[in-house]
Amino acid sequence: MKILVCLSNVPDTTSKITFTDNNTRFNNTGVQYIINPYDEIALAKAVELAEGGKATVTVIHVGEADAEPTIRKALAVGADEAVRVNAFARDAWFVAHQIAAFAKSQQFDLILTGRESIDYNGVQVQGFLGELLAIPSVSIAKSLQVNGDEITVEREIEGGKEVLSVSLPVVIGTAEGVAEPKIPNMRGIMTARSKPLQVIDAIDVPVLSKIVHYDTPPSRGAVQLISKDDLAQLVNLLHTEAKVI
Amino acid sequence: MSVLVYIEHVDGAFKKSALEAVSFAKAVGTLVNQPVYALSIGEVAQSELEKIGKYGAEKLITVNQAELKQFLNQAYASVIAEVAKSVEAETVVLSNSFSGKGMAPRIAAKLDAALADGAISLPRLSGTAWTIQKTAFSNKAIATEELTGSKRVIALTPNSFEPKEEPTSITIEPYQPSLSPDDLSTVIKDIVRATNQVSLPEAEIVVSAGRGMKGPENWAMVEELARVLGAATACSKPVSDAGWRPHAEHVGQTGLAVTPKLYIAIGISGAIQHLAGVSSSKTIVVINKDPEAPFFKVADYGIVGDAFDVVPQLIEAFKTYKNN
Numbered sequence: 001m002k003i004l005v006c007l008s009n010v011p012d013t014t015s016k017i018t019f020t021d022n023n024t025r026f027n028n029t030g031v032q033y034i035i036n037p038y039d040e041i042a043l044a045k046a047v048e049l050a051e052g053g054k055a056t057v058t059v060i061h062v063g064e065a066d067a068e069p070t071i072r073k074a075l076a077v078g079a080d081e082a083v084r085v086n087a088f089a090r091d092a093w094f095v096a097h098q099i100a101a102f103a104k105s106q107q108f109d110l111i112l113t114g115r116e117s118i119d120y121n122g123v124q125v126q127g128f129l130g131e132l133l134a135i136p137s138v139s140i141a142k143s144l145q146v147n148g149d150e151i152t153v154e155r156e157i158e159g160g161k162e163v164l165s166v167s168l169p170v171v172i173g174t175a176e177g178v179a180e181p182k183i184p185n186m187r188g189i190m191t192a193r194s195k196p197l198q199v200i201d202a203i204d205v206p207v208l209s210k211i212v213h214y215d216t217p218p219s220r221g222a223v224q225l226i227s228k229d230d231l232a233q234l235v236n237l238l239h240t241e242a243k244v245i
Numbered sequence: 246m247s248v249l250v251y252i253e254h255v256d257g258a259f260k261k262s263a264l265e266a267v268s269f270a271k272a273v274g275t276l277v278n279q280p281v282y283a284l285s286i287g288e289v290a291q292s293e294l295e296k297i298g299k300y301g302a303e304k305l306i307t308v309n310q311a312e313l314k315q316f317l318n319q320a321y322a323s324v325i326a327e328v329a330k331s332v333e334a335e336t337v338v339l340s341n342s343f344s345g346k347g348m349a350p351r352i353a354a355k356l357d358a359a360l361a362d363g364a365i366s367l368p369r370l371s372g373t374a375w376t377i378q379k380t381a382f383s384n385k386a387i388a389t390e391e392l393t394g395s396k397r398v399i400a401l402t403p404n405s406f407e408p409k410e411e412p413t414s415i416t417i418e419p420y421q422p423s424l425s426p427d428d429l430s431t432v433i434k435d436i437v438r439a440t441n442q443v444s445l446p447e448a449e450i451v452v453s454a455g456r457g458m459k460g461p462e463n464w465a466m467v468e469e470l471a472r473v474l475g476a477a478t479a480c481s482k483p484v485s486d487a488g489w490r491p492h493a494e495h496v497g498q499t500g501l502a503v504t505p506k507l508y509i510a511i512g513i514s515g516a517i518q519h520l521a522g523v524s525s526s527k528t529i530v531v532i533n534k535d536p537e538a539p540f541f542k543v544a545d546y547g548i549v550g551d552a553f554d555v556v557p558q559l560i561e562a563f564k565t566y567k568n569n
Contacts, residue, residue: 013498013518017385026382037499092350093360118383118498122362127322127350136319136431139347142492152434156493157343158255158446160438162316166431176485176492176500208359212376213389217524223531223541228550231562234530237546239566242528244507245450245474 001055001146001168003046004108006099006125007074008036008089008117009067019214026119026214035070037181038114040077042172044179046112047078049146055110056080060102062095064088068197075192076184082195087202090210092120096128097205103133108169110151115140115173126173136170142177248274248281249334251325252297253342255438257289262340262401262447264300264408269401270338271301271411272367282306282332284420286313286321291417298415300408305417306332312429315436316344320428322351327422329356334396341400342446349400358396365405365504365525368392383498383521403447404504445494448477451505453496453523455481457512457533457552461489466556467511473563479503481513497522512552515540532556 011017012032020027035043046057059074061067062085071082085098103111111133116123123139130137142161143154151170154177155162184192226234238245250270252263267283274281283302285294288309297305308324325348329337337352339345341363353360361368365387366378374391377399381388445451452471458464464478471478478494485495496503498521508526513519515531515538523529524543531544534551541547548555 011382013521017382019386096350120381120388121383121502122350122360123346124350124360124362127347128354130319131322131351131354134427137347137351138318140343155343157436157438158260158444159442160436161493162433162437163435164431164433176495208357208394209361209390209392211381211388212391214381215387215389217384217387220529220543220545223544223547225541225547225549228548228555228558231548231555231559232565234546234548234559235562235566238507238528238530242507242545244528245563245566 001049001109002107003049003055003057004103004106004111005039005043005046005057005059005074005079006111006113007039007043007059007061007070008114009033009061009063009070010036010117010119013037013118023214024212033067033070035073036114036117038116038174040181041176041178042112042114042174043074043077043079044182045144045174047182048179050078058083060085060099062087062089062098062202071197072192073184075195075197076188077182078188080195082197084197084199085202086199090207092122092124092128093208094205096125096132098202099125100129100132101203102200103129110146110168111171113171113173115175123173126171130171133171136166138164138166138170138172140175141172142175144172144174144178246279247332247334248277248279248336248338249284249329249332250281250302251284251337251339253340253344254285254287254289257293259289259293259296260340260342260447261408262342262403265403265406266338266340266401267297267300267302268408269367269406273336273338276368276370277336279335280304282334284308284325284328286324288314294417295415299410299412301411301413302415303413305415306420307417308420308422310421312424315433317429317431317433318344318347319351319431320424322348322355323424323428324422326352326355328420336396337398339400341402345400349398353398356396356398357394358398359392359394360398361390361392362400363402364399365402368399380502380525384502384525385521402504404449404506443471443475443477445477445479445503446501448503448505450474450476450507451479451496451503451526452476452509452511453479453481453513454484454511454552455513456483464490466560470509470556470560470563473560473567481519510540511556513540514538515543
């Protein structure tokens with residue numbers, strides 16, 4: 001089985017989010033980048049499925065050269081090879097076209113993405129990929145099991161879960177529950193250095209949308225502390241002041 | 246030209262987020278002076294279908310065939326795109342629910358439309374350029390996105406647009422889509438839905454608890470508070486990681502982002518990753534025994550006290566309020 005894992009390089013979860021150029025661009029000064037946490041789940045699952053030589057794992061990243069530490073980390077975790085499409089990852093539409101262009105020539109059986117990236121929070125790449133490759137896609141998987149040519153997926157739905165089965169090839173967006181993220185060991189880190197990392201050029205994709213401005217959410221006023229002995233006051237404030245009950 | 250809105254139902258009952266989507270579509274229709282058509286797929290009773298007229302749609306297109314009884318991502322996306330083409334929709338609106346998230350990019354790709362997912366505001370139009378707001382960086386920012394081209398798909402964040410009654414006389418029109426076998430290749434084996442629980446992504450009130458609860462055996466009071474308020478229950482990441490509560494309840498940067506009217510946090514210190522997922526809540530109440538807990542800095546109301554002492558009293562206080 002050939003597995004492709006799509007990696008996004010995102011600001012660390014503790015990063016302070018600020019903007020520059022008149023609030024039109026994310027300010028990455030001093031920001032530590034990590035593998036998108038949901039993509040780490042996808043990667044861990046792929047490596048698990050490949051155990052004992054049952055599959056090969058290719059990781060792909062669309063981005064500039066500064067993302068290479070993230071890609072090497074994925075190789076250290078256990079991916080066999082990596083591909084970087086050398087371009088600024090403008091948006092999900094652009095990224096999906098790059099991945100689809102690569103995947104078309106390779107016949108992957110299973111394409112995994114994280115359910116969403118924690119920077120732009122689209123849940124887009126998996127669906128775009130499914131459509132561009134004309135294969136099924138499952139957006140938010142909580143568990144997945146491969147049985148031959150078929151894959152059983154538990155998908156999150158409001159207030160519960162849905163179990164579905166789908167034939168390979170398929171694109172799946174992974175969420176918590178699919179696998180535990182793996183930490184690279186020393187051997188992995190050493191071998192990662194010599195694993196292939198291919199850099200390819202991007203294809204042209206028409207622009208359909210563009211972020212033109214960022215705002216930081218309005219801040220709340222100072223907290224109103226209420227005595228634990230006067231909870232009726234809290235109830236009253238929620239009703240009359242906040243008007244939420 | 247028209248605005249098409251897909252309305253999602255659960256077991257034949259339209260979801261609140263679907264009604265929000267219809268109202269939103271109506272407001273978009275008013276902006277661009279185009280009629281609003283709604284689309285329902287699957288089995289829904291006539292009386293439920295007629296409800297949609299209350300929210301401003303002129304026509305309700307219904308697709309109801311055996312193969313589409315249950316939600317199928319590809320098939321539903323194909324039907325929505327096909328209907329969008331047949332009514333010459335320039336804008337397709339749907340809810341950014343779990344199913345909506347799966348379909349929205351497929352519909353956009355089929356229509357060569359720009360995709361605005363997680364929209365939280367009505368679009369602004371200047372000439373042919375549309376801009377729309379969405380949350381980014383896990384609620385730490387609001388991004389204004391410009392949508393170019395002649396078509397767009399907008400996936401609306403639940404609880405971000407109030408459904409408004411605007412009665413029109415609605416005509417209901419069945420539609421027979423052409424489905425390809427590829428669209429129907431997914432097989433749904435089982436659906437497990439807790440019927441007595443409020444769905445977390447759409448909940449207006451969320452009662453959330455953290456490690457301050459000390460163990461899973463102490464959740465009864467959290468659930469009781471949620472029951473009294475008609476709220477959904479949620480938890481912090483350490484709690485779901487420890488297996489005290491299911492992952493589906495985890496709200497925060499790497500869990501679910503929620504936008505309720507009222508978020509009550511019990512025994513959660515307020516790590517930056519947790520705040521990211523809840524900071525868009527309208528009102529935040531924090532209960533924590535540590536007065537220095539960072540959560541108090543972003544709360545509207547705070548109670549410094551032990552959860553085991555405060556929560557039972559709070560349940561009584563809300564019960565008294567509900568009874569009056």
